[in-house]
Amino acid sequence: MKIMPAWFWFSAAALIVLLGPFVLAGGALLGEVPRIDWSVLWQDRYLHAVMRFSLWQASLSTLLSVGLAIPLARALARRQFTGRGILLRIFSVAMVIPPIVAVLGIVVVHGRQGWVNEILRNLDWSAGSYLYGLSGVLLAHVFFNLPLATRIVLQRMETIVPENWRLVDQLGMSSWQHWRYLEWPHVRAVLAPVAALIFALCFTSFAIVMSLGGGPKATTLEVAIYQAVRLDFDLPLATMLSLVQLLMCGAILLLGLRLGRPADISHSLALVQQRPDARRAVGKYVDALLLIMGIALVVLPLSGIVLAGINSKWLTVLADGQLWLAAWNSLWVACLAACLCLFMAWGLLLLRRHTRHRWPWGASVLEATGMVTLVVPALVLGTGLFLALRNWVDVFAINLYLVLLVNSVLGLPFMLRVLTTPYLQLDSQHDRLCQSLAMQGWQRFKLVEWPVLRPAAGLGLAIVAAFSAGDLGVVALFGTPDMKTLPLLMYQRLGSYQAESAAVTAVVLLALCLLVFMLFERGIGGRRA
Amino acid sequence: MVDVLDMQDLQVQQGDNLFCFSGALVEQGCTALMGASGSGKTTLLNTLAGFVQPVAGDLLWQGQSLLGLQPAERPFTSLFQEHNLFAHLTVADNVALGIDPGLRLNEHQRQQVEQAIEQVGLAGMGQRKPGSLSGGQRQRVALARALVRRQPWLLLDEPFSALDPGLRQDMMALIDDLQQRHQLSVILVTHDPQEALQLASEVMFIAAGGVYWQGQGDDFLQQQKPLIQRYLGALS
Numbered sequence: 001m002k003i004m005p006a007w008f009w010f011s012a013a014a015l016i017v018l019l020g021p022f023v024l025a026g027g028a029l030l031g032e033v034p035r036i037d038w039s040v041l042w043q044d045r046y047l048h049a050v051m052r053f054s055l056w057q058a059s060l061s062t063l064l065s066v067g068l069a070i071p072l073a074r075a076l077a078r079r080q081f082t083g084r085g086i087l088l089r090i091f092s093v094a095m096v097i098p099p100i101v102a103v104l105g106i107v108v109v110h111g112r113q114g115w116v117n118e119i120l121r122n123l124d125w126s127a128g129s130y131l132y133g134l135s136g137v138l139l140a141h142v143f144f145n146l147p148l149a150t151r152i153v154l155q156r157m158e159t160i161v162p163e164n165w166r167l168v169d170q171l172g173m174s175s176w177q178h179w180r181y182l183e184w185p186h187v188r189a190v191l192a193p194v195a196a197l198i199f200a201l202c203f204t205s206f207a208i209v210m211s212l213g214g215g216p217k218a219t220t221l222e223v224a225i226y227q228a229v230r231l232d233f234d235l236p237l238a239t240m241l242s243l244v245q246l247l248m249c250g251a252i253l254l255l256g257l258r259l260g261r262p263a264d265i266s267h268s269l270a271l272v273q274q275r276p277d278a279r280r281a282v283g284k285y286v287d288a289l290l291l292i293m294g295i296a297l298v299v300l301p302l303s304g305i306v307l308a309g310i311n312s313k314w315l316t317v318l319a320d321g322q323l324w325l326a327a328w329n330s331l332w333v334a335c336l337a338a339c340l341c342l343f344m345a346w347g348l349l350l351l352r353r354h355t356r357h358r359w360p361w362g363a364s365v366l367e368a369t370g371m372v373t374l375v376v377p378a379l380v381l382g383t384g385l386f387l388a389l390r391n392w393v394d395v396f397a398i399n400l401y402l403v404l405l406v407n408s409v410l411g412l413p414f415m416l417r418v419l420t421t422p423y424l425q426l427d428s429q430h431d432r433l434c435q436s437l438a439m440q441g442w443q444r445f446k447l448v449e450w451p452v453l454r455p456a457a458g459l460g461l462a463i464v465a466a467f468s469a470g471d472l473g474v475v476a477l478f479g480t481p482d483m484k485t486l487p488l489l490m491y492q493r494l495g496s497y498q499a500e501s502a503a504v505t506a507v508v509l510l511a512l513c514l515l516v517f518m519l520f521e522r523g524i525g526g527r528r529a
Numbered sequence: 530m531v532d533v534l535d536m537q538d539l540q541v542q543q544g545d546n547l548f549c550f551s552g553a554l555v556e557q558g559c560t561a562l563m564g565a566s567g568s569g570k571t572t573l574l575n576t577l578a579g580f581v582q583p584v585a586g587d588l589l590w591q592g593q594s595l596l597g598l599q600p601a602e603r604p605f606t607s608l609f610q611e612h613n614l615f616a617h618l619t620v621a622d623n624v625a626l627g628i629d630p631g632l633r634l635n636e637h638q639r640q641q642v643e644q645a646i647e648q649v650g651l652a653g654m655g656q657r658k659p660g661s662l663s664g665g666q667r668q669r670v671a672l673a674r675a676l677v678r679r680q681p682w683l684l685l686d687e688p689f690s691a692l693d694p695g696l697r698q699d700m701m702a703l704i705d706d707l708q709q710r711h712q713l714s715v716i717l718v719t720h721d722p723q724e725a726l727q728l729a730s731e732v733m734f735i736a737a738g739g740v741y742w743q744g745q746g747d748d749f750l751q752q753q754k755p756l757i758q759r760y761l762g763a764l765s
Contacts, residue, residue: 163612166580171678172601173630181626185617276600 006441007350014347017340018369021409022376025384032239032387041240047224051244053213054220057134058203061141066195068142069149070187072294074179075287076150077157078275087295088154091147094298096463096517098470099140099207100487101506104494105301106140106212107131108308108503115304136212139297141205145198147298156190157183169276178277196256197374203249204377207472207487211494221245225379230477235387242380250375309507313500322489323505327512330486333404334469334516338461340408345415345460349423353431366416374413378473381406386477399478403485406474411464418460419453426452458525466517470509486512534577534682534714536740539586541569541576548572549586552733552740556681559708559715561725561746564735565760570718573735574684577716578605606675607684610691613671614659620646620670621655627674645673649703665696672703676711683708685717689724701728722750722761736760 040047076084109115110131120126131139160182168178206222213219221241228238277283317323352366385402389395395402430448450457472487479488486509493502534554541548548569554560562570575581577588579600588595595603606627614623624642625634634642646655649669659667668688675683685704689697705728708715719725725732725746732749734742736756742749750761 161612163609164615166575166578166600166607166609167613168630169580169600170578170603170605170607171626171630172599173626177630181615181618181630185615279599 007354011347011351011354014344015351017405018344018348018409018412021381021385021405022372024388025381027384028387029239029242029380029384032236033243035236036240037236038240040237041244049217050219050221050224051248053134053218054203054222054245055248057137057141057209057218057220058199058205060134061138061145061202062195062199064138064142065145065149065198066191068146068290068293068297069153071286072146072290073150073153073157074183075290075294076154078278078283079287079291081291087291087299088151090299090302091151093514093517094144094147094302096466096470096513097144097302098472098487098509098513099144099205100211100472100491100494101305101470101510101513102140102143102301103208103211104308104490104503104506105303105305106136106143108304109301110136110139115300132212133218134213137205137209137218140208140212141202142297143301145201146294149194149198150294152190152194153187156187160186165275173276175277175280175283178275192256192259196253196259199256200249200253200374203252204245206377206379206476207491210476211491221248222377222379225377225383226476229379229383229386235383238383242377242383245377245380246375249377253375305503305506305510308503311500311503313504317501317504318508322484323486323508326484326486326489327508329400329484330469330509330512331516333400333407333485334465337404337407337411337468338465338516338520340404341411341415341464342457342461344408344412345419348416349419353427366420369412373410378406378410378471379477381409382474382477396478396480396483399475399480399483400485402478403471403474404468407468407471408464410471411467414463414467415460418456418463422453422456423449455525458521458523461524462517462520465520466513469513469516533590535589537587537589539576539583539588541572541581541583543569543572543581547584547738549739550576550735552743554714554716554733555731556714557712558731559705559717559729560731560733561729562716562718562733562735563720563722563725563749563760564741568735569738570735571686574607574686574716574718577603577682578607578684579603604680605682605684606678606680608668608671608675608686608688610687613674614667616659619656619658620651620662623659623670624655624674624677627676627678641677642673645676646670648676648707649673663696665692665700668692668700669703672707676707681712681714683713683715685715687718687720690720697724704728726750734760 076088107114111117112129112131114131117126117128130136164182168182173181203220204222205220206226209218209220209223210226213223221244225238225241225245228234228241348366348369352362355362382402385406386395389402426449469485470487471485472491475485475488476491479485484492486505490502490505490509493505533556536550536552536554539550541550546569550569550573562573564570572581576583577595579595579598583596590604615626618626621642622632624645625632625638628634628638628641643655646652649672651666651669651673654662654666659670662670671688689700692700701724704715704717707713715728717725717729726749729746732742732744732746733740734749734757736742741756742752742754749757752758
């Protein structure tokens with residue numbers, strides 16, 4: 001028998017870890033299919049409202065985020081001002097702020113007792129309660145996705161070579177003409193995938209809709225799935241909802257991918273092009289307004305979190321053992337999920353490299369694998385695993401391991417986005433050289449791949465770890481009173497009107513997320529990051 | 530009267546380097562700008578075109594200072610080594626941008642574009658996209674745009690260094706032809722002394738942070754100044 005090389009076993013192990021949960025969950029969900037009462041889908045008014053709201057809020061969120069991101073990215077591209085670097089830094093961490101923490105920040109700014117109302121009251125006017133429902137969900141989604149879209153568009157604009165800028169300058173083009181001939185053709189390529197990504201993220205949004213939505217008027221499919229499993233224990237209904245969500249979300253994502261290629265997530269070079277249109281006066285005012293808007297939508301809620309955390313409950317909360325137990329749980333789950341995710345991503349990339357000539361279509365399979373997890377929402381996967389395992393083990397006893405597994409799988413698209421381009425670039429540059437020097441396997445990894453890919457791997461680990469540490473999705477399904485993570489603890493405190501201790505917990509959670517982010521980004525990625 | 534382009538102690542800061550350029554260039558001829566890598570050749574071109582602002586000194590043309598003018602208002606057209614074209618626009622549109630940056634052309638102007646494309650030897654290729662052209666053809670398109678812009682000065686920043694030797698010869702012949710036909714003044718940055726002397730009557734040698742030597746092309750090769758000797762190396 002032919003002995004398989006080491007990479008084969010590595011990739012195979014990665015594939016098993018990756019596909020295992022899908023096969024288990026998928027099998028379990030299929031088992032429920034015969035018991036589904038499909039007529040509900042056509043007749044139930046509540047369900048229709050939920051589907052409509054899911055689509056409506058996701059479309060609006062996408063439109064707002066991308067629509068505002070384009071002019072904001074333009075303003076950032078052409079202005080150099082004090083604090084620009086910090087603003088970009090904040091934009092890049094906004095992505096990994098736990099949704100539940102962001103919700104708190106938004107409540108602090110926009111709630112009934114929030115800053116906006118406070119200011120309006122001083123002017124003898126009140127906006128009243130505008131937060132809960134669609135507007136709150138939109139505010140939160142824009143908080144997350146405006147920075148994401150802005151960064152990707154900005155990065156894309158920064159790939160425009162200086163010669164092109166000099167050219168349009170010499171041709172005397174107006175700012176509108178720059179946009180039309182230079183920026184739009186560049187930016188267009190990333191818009192469809194970004195919009196699709198944001199749509200998928202908003203469509204499957206859970207924690208935000210749970211806390212700021214509610215009622216038939218503001219419930220998404222994801223929340224309905226949670227309610228079906230955790231509250232009603234109606235598994236056929238949950239399965240049906242999962243399938244509906246998979247179909248709707250998958251179709252949108254596929255459409256987005258067809259229209260363009262996914263953007264890479266990487267470090268933004270803080271480089272400002274000397275842009276010719278920076279000199280014009282009107283643009284200066286417009287850009288200032290846009291930047292203020294960006295700060296109001298993103299930075300204000302963030303500072304709201306920190307300010308709310310400074311309250312009289314500080315000591316009581318910190319002295320509570322429950323908090324530290326939950327923090328510890330979040331920490332190890334996050335770190336292990338990130339490492340497991342890197343393992344899977346590396347296995348997939350290895351597989352792609354070694355099978356490149358034999359199966360050229362492997363590339364698209366790999367890309368699809370990365371995307372599948374975006375379509376399969378956390379709760380669907382969690383529900384499936386729950387169904388598959390409940391007859392074999394006590395699901396609630398191993399809940400944190402399940403959370404770990406699901407989070408690592410869900411983090412895969414982000415990891416792949418960070419890692420794929422540098423990996424393939426390295427491969428195309430050095431593959432022949434490595435082959436001629438007979439550098440294989442471990443040697444090649446140690447001497448060539450790891451040193452070059454460290455920054456990308458560090459960033460990928462950082463994103464996945466921070467995102468797992470703050471995740472409130474799967475854990476809401478599996479959490480038990482004595483096996484909690486920090487986000488779950490915070491959600492419960494928020495729900496039981498302990499606003500002050502929830503705020504302190506939020507600060508601890510935020511600190512934890514930033515800590516694991518920096519730990520991986522700097523520690524693994526090296527100082528260059 | 531022959532107009533001159535007059536650099537008066539033009540000081541430019543680039544990173545840690547401070548350059549100071551002085552000298553005059555006579556119109557209607559080709560001047561080769563030579564010097565080692567990093568000596569400031571491209572910096573000088575960028576300063577002339579207005580992409581880089583000098584910190585002191587003045588730049589005069591026809592007795593007027595150019596420093597307050599935007600790049601589009603200056604009498605220059607630049608040709609870079611690469612990235613001279615918009616990949617998503619046709620050849621004709623890329624050329625037409627030189628007449629109107631919003632692509633609003635009348636019939637007469639459209640004919641001008643057509644003519645320019647013909648003059649650079651690309652007749653019939655107006656509707657192609659840059660992606661389907663060779664490197665040499667792309668530079669020809671950029672030259673055609675330079676022609677329709679009708680600016681007296683053409684700034685060439687190593688425009689042929691990415692081309693094969695044969696193609697390079699063709700392009701130089703084309704530049705020579707266009708220069709005489711349209712009475713252009715050309716400033717050519719190049720690494721290749723032979724290329725320089727074939728096209729240029731004048732040489733401006735950049736070294737030690739400024740214009741180190743300026744004179745007739747024929748004299749350049751005979752120069753005994755140490756920096757020029759070192760630059761020319763085996764050639765002399």
